[in-house]
Amino acid sequence: MKSRTTFYTALTYAAGLLFLAVFIGPILWFLALAIRSAETAFEMPPQLTFEPTLDAFRHILVDPGTNAPQLVNSLIVAIGAVLLNLPFSVPAAYALSRFKLRGKKNIMLWYLGLLMAPPVAFLIPYFVLITRVGLQGSYLSMVLVLQTLTIPFSVWLMKSFIDEVPAELEEAARVDGARWHTIMWRITLPIVRPGIIVTSMFAFVFAWNNAAFPLVLSSRSTATLPIGTLGYFATSGVTWNYIAAAAVLAMIPPMIIFLVFDRYVVRGLTFGSVKG
Amino acid sequence: MASMTFDGIGKTFSDGTVAVANVSFTVADGEFVVLVGPSGCGKSTLLRMAAGLELLNSGRLLMDDHDVSNTEAQDRDIAMVFQNYALYPHMTVYENMAFGLQQRKMPKDKIEKLVRDAAEMLDLTKYLHRKPGALSGGQRQRVAMGRAIVRHPMAFLMDEPLSNLDAKLRVQMRAELKLLNQRLGVTTLYVTHDQVEAMTMGDRVAVLKPVGNAGESNLQQIDTPQRLYDRPANIFVAGFIGSPAMNFVRAELRAEGAGLRAAIAGTGISFPVPASAVLSAYAGRQVVVGIRPEMFLVCPEAEALFNEPVPVAEALGADTYVFFDIASPPVDVNDAEEPEEFKRKGTNRLVARIPPAATPAPNQRLPLTVDLQQLHWFDPLTGTAIRD
Numbered sequence: 001m002k003s004r005t006t007f008y009t010a011l012t013y014a015a016g017l018l019f020l021a022v023f024i025g026p027i028l029w030f031l032a033l034a035i036r037s038a039e040t041a042f043e044m045p046p047q048l049t050f051e052p053t054l055d056a057f058r059h060i061l062v063d064p065g066t067n068a069p070q071l072v073n074s075l076i077v078a079i080g081a082v083l084l085n086l087p088f089s090v091p092a093a094y095a096l097s098r099f100k101l102r103g104k105k106n107i108m109l110w111y112l113g114l115l116m117a118p119p120v121a122f123l124i125p126y127f128v129l130i131t132r133v134g135l136q137g138s139y140l141s142m143v144l145v146l147q148t149l150t151i152p153f154s155v156w157l158m159k160s161f162i163d164e165v166p167a168e169l170e171e172a173a174r175v176d177g178a179r180w181h182t183i184m185w186r187i188t189l190p191i192v193r194p195g196i197i198v199t200s201m202f203a204f205v206f207a208w209n210n211a212a213f214p215l216v217l218s219s220r221s222t223a224t225l226p227i228g229t230l231g232y233f234a235t236s237g238v239t240w241n242y243i244a245a246a247a248v249l250a251m252i253p254p255m256i257i258f259l260v261f262d263r264y265v266v267r268g269l270t271f272g273s274v275k276g
Numbered sequence: 277m278a279s280m281t282f283d284g285i286g287k288t289f290s291d292g293t294v295a296v297a298n299v300s301f302t303v304a305d306g307e308f309v310v311l312v313g314p315s316g317c318g319k320s321t322l323l324r325m326a327a328g329l330e331l332l333n334s335g336r337l338l339m340d341d342h343d344v345s346n347t348e349a350q351d352r353d354i355a356m357v358f359q360n361y362a363l364y365p366h367m368t369v370y371e372n373m374a375f376g377l378q379q380r381k382m383p384k385d386k387i388e389k390l391v392r393d394a395a396e397m398l399d400l401t402k403y404l405h406r407k408p409g410a411l412s413g414g415q416r417q418r419v420a421m422g423r424a425i426v427r428h429p430m431a432f433l434m435d436e437p438l439s440n441l442d443a444k445l446r447v448q449m450r451a452e453l454k455l456l457n458q459r460l461g462v463t464t465l466y467v468t469h470d471q472v473e474a475m476t477m478g479d480r481v482a483v484l485k486p487v488g489n490a491g492e493s494n495l496q497q498i499d500t501p502q503r504l505y506d507r508p509a510n511i512f513v514a515g516f517i518g519s520p521a522m523n524f525v526r527a528e529l530r531a532e533g534a535g536l537r538a539a540i541a542g543t544g545i546s547f548p549v550p551a552s553a554v555l556s557a558y559a560g561r562q563v564v565v566g567i568r569p570e571m572f573l574v575c576p577e578a579e580a581l582f583n584e585p586v587p588v589a590e591a592l593g594a595d596t597y598v599f600f601d602i603a604s605p606p607v608d609v610n611d612a613e614e615p616e617e618f619k620r621k622g623t624n625r626l627v628a629r630i631p632p633a634a635t636p637a638p639n640q641r642l643p644l645t646v647d648l649q650q651l652h653w654f655d656p657l658t659g660t661a662i663r664d
Contacts, residue, residue: 168362171329174349175356175433176423177379186375190366 027251033244041240056245060228067246069221070228073139074208075253077224080143081207082200085150090196092151093158094184098170108159111152119149119212127216137219145213150203157202161195162188197264205254225250277463278340278430279305280326285335286490287321295321298493299335301482303431306461308454309498310478312468313516317484318494319467323433326465328352339430350379355424356433360440361416363408369395369419370404373426380427394426397456414445421456431463438473450476471517475501483513485610511659514566514652515609520597522652523567523626524607531559538565542604542621547581550649554662558653563662564607566652569597572628572644580643582626586636596635598642599627609659 033041035052060067096104126145127136135141165188173183189196211226218227229246232239258265280303287296296318303309311319324330326337328349337345344352355376364372370391377387395401398418408416417437424432437453438446454477457464468474474481482498497509501517508514514522526541529549536549536559549555555563577583584600605622628644636642653662 166360166362168358168360169364171327171349172356172358172362172364172423173375174329175327175352175354176376176427177350178375179350182379187364191364193366 030244030247033241034248036241038239038241056241057249060242060245060249066231067225067228067249070223070225071249073218073222074224074226074250076139077142077146077214078204078207078253080139081146081150082203084143084147085154085203086196086200088147089151089154089199090158090189093155093162094188096155097159097162108156111155114148114152115156119210122148123212123216126213130217136217137222139222141217142214142222142224143207145217146207146210149210150206153206154199154203157199158192158195161192161199165191194264197261201257201261201265204257208250208254277305277461279303279307279338280431280463280465281336281338281341282322282326283336283338285322285325285337286333287318287325287330288333288490294487294490296325296494297487297490299484299495301495301498303463303465305340305463308457308464308466308477308479310466310468310474310481311484312471312474312481313484313494314486315469316486318486319469319484320435322484322494323356323435323465323467326431327354327356327433353427353430354433355427355429355431357420357424357435357437359436361408361420361437363416363419363423365408368405368407369400369411369422372408372419373422376423376427390426390428391422394422397425398422413441414449417441417449421453425456425460425462429462431465432457434464434466436468437466439468439470446473453477472519475505475517481517483516485512507661507663508566508652509661511564511566511607511609511654511661514654514661518568520569520627520629523569523624524609524654525565525567525602525604525624525626526562526607526656527565528562529555529558529560531556538563540565540602540604543602545581545602547646547648549651552664554664555653558655558662562656564654564656566654567626567646568650568652569627569629571647571650572630573647574630574634575643575645577643579645581646582644583641585639586642587639589635589638591632591635593632595629596632597627597629598636599625600642601625 032050034056035054036047036050037053037055040047040050059065061071062068095101096108101107126148130136130141130145135144169187169191170183173187178186209226211224211230214222214224214227215230218224223231225246229243229250232243232246282299282301285296285299286294288294299318299322301309311322313319321330325332328344328347328351332345335345336343339352364375367375373391373394374387377390382390391404392401395404398421400415400418400422403411403415403419408419411419417440420437434453438449441449450473466477478501480498481501481504483496483504484494485496487494497504497513499507504513504517508517508522511524515524527538528541529536529538531537532548535551536555537546538549539546541562572582582600582602584602586598586600588599590597590599601623603621604624606624628642630642630644634642654660655662
């Protein structure tokens with residue numbers, strides 16, 4: 001009996017370790033790649049001990065520092081995408097959740113379809129469109145086109161949050177004498193604030209991680225960090241430690257966001273408790 | 277304060293379900309009227325129409341002779357207490373109570389005074405800065421009440437406000453609510469499915485029944501609790517009001533000398549009926565007899581009308597409820613009874629309320645008679661009471 005328990009415990013740990021290796025392993029390996037010298041990167045057998053160096057980070061951020069402005073560009077585009085996203089997706093989600101609309105289901109499915117289609121399929125039309133209106137290479141072009149990804153996703157997410165707010169709360173506010181706009185601003189939106197934060201987080205990360213749109217829409221001066229990272233594949237041979245350093249850099253903002261706002265994610269996922 | 281008149285109100289939902297039809301009654305200024313009935317009887321829909329949350333398809337709703345049928349909820353000056361309280365979770369108790377006053381653009385100092393007065397009345401003063409999540413069920417219930425009374429509205433609407441409380445608290449809040457209503461004298465329309473709540477709280481009680489089509493009416497009877505109990509208009513009201521419910525048995529009336537004799541269907545039991553003009557008209561016909569549990573009297577075996585074994589006895593301390601079966605087809609209070617159903621076989625379970633000392637041992641026979649003067653009589657086809 002006891003040995004069987006031990007066996008299963010061991011099996012559980014083994015499975016856990018396997019999962020860790022698959023999910024965390026590559027990240028650790030890339031982290032290691034970013035802080036070791038380029039020469040030792042691909043030595044066989046792999047060297048597990050090495051002299052850590054910040055040379056790669058110095059190269060990408062300071063001298064010549066190609067990726068520093070790209071980091072700023074990424075922030076501008078991602079924050080811009082979030083700011084443009086909310087005023088459209090939140091009212092849309094509110095309307096889809098609360099009002100009786102003809103074809104409501106079709107609208108929701110259409111949003112989902114937009115999410116499922118590979119962005120690459122739209123690259124050329126978007127490029128032509130943006131060029132025609134004279135926005136090529138601008139931050140605005142990327143912010144605009146990213147909305148095709150962030151708005152559908154945000155509407156779906158926000159709608160599920162708004163659905164969770166009991167209709168009685170809005171009815172109580174109506175009987176209390178409030179008009180619909182007061183109800184939205186003072187009752188519904190404050191209650192779904194965790195939802196708005198979670199939605200913004202995801203919109204930010206979507207925009208931050210997107211490489212396809214900036215690839216065709218950005219110019220040299222507005223290129224984002226993923227584009228900069230890709231750039232190392234083309235120039236003076238493949239410089240793995242620079243790529244790794246840029247990738248690690250690109251990982252930091254989403255990680256910070258999730259660390260700071262994780263309580264909202266948890267609250268967002270256990271949203272039913274609003275009723276209590 | 278205002279009176280509230282429902283004038284031929286009807287509501288059919290978009291899927292064709294008739295929720296409410298032909299309901300007319302008036303709640304007088306300051307009166308406490310309870311709407312009671314089983315689920316689906318339209319009581320909540322009526323309340324929501326009174327609040328303006330649901331539109332009416334037919335009829336008019338008057339408040340003090342003003343037609344408010346098409347007035348928005350926001351403009352009706354009515355306060356509503358919801359079943360799950362619907363407190364704004366992100367606002368403190370103070371903000372919850374002040375919200376309605378703020379919508380009426382009342383000056384801040386006046387709001388402050390009204391909220392503090394209401395909080396004092398409801399013993400909520402020390403919780404004013406807490407959020408609803410940090411309150412107990414009873415406290416939340418009081419906040420919901422506070423949010424209503426702070427506005428001094430024309431009328432209160434309450435949708436099963438006590439149903440989420442535990443039994444003990446419910447009894448306590450029942451009395452508190454009734455006192456509050458007497459103190460404030462506000463016109464109140466109160467919805468519940470609990471007939472005990474209806475009987476104990478209402479100045480008058482309206483008994484509602486689900487309707488099958490737009491030709492019927494949900495409203496079965498509206499009267500004081502005692503009159504509903506003593507003189508139910510029909511078999512539905514008789515069966516709904518009272519706990520345990522009234523017993524119904526099928527019987528055939530026949531003339532016997534100058535009077536009448538009733539024979540309980542399927543059994544050999546018969547008893548003389550006090551003569552009355554309306555009952556005489558039913559001689560030779562079938563009727564439904566209503567016997568309240570307390571009308572049964574324990575008697576010597578020789579005088580017994582019923583002498584059946586008692587499989588179950590519920591001792592409540594002051595009284596004992598005894599259940600026994602007679603070999604007579606049961607009565608469905610929701611349906612018209614066709615004559616052939618009287619010939620059907622079946623057992624009808626009756627309940628009697630007896631003094632605890634008379635409680636029989638399990639399955640022992642208990643001789644019972646009935647106070648014949650108090651029996652209720654109903655027409656089996658229409659369900660209406662047969663009464664002078």
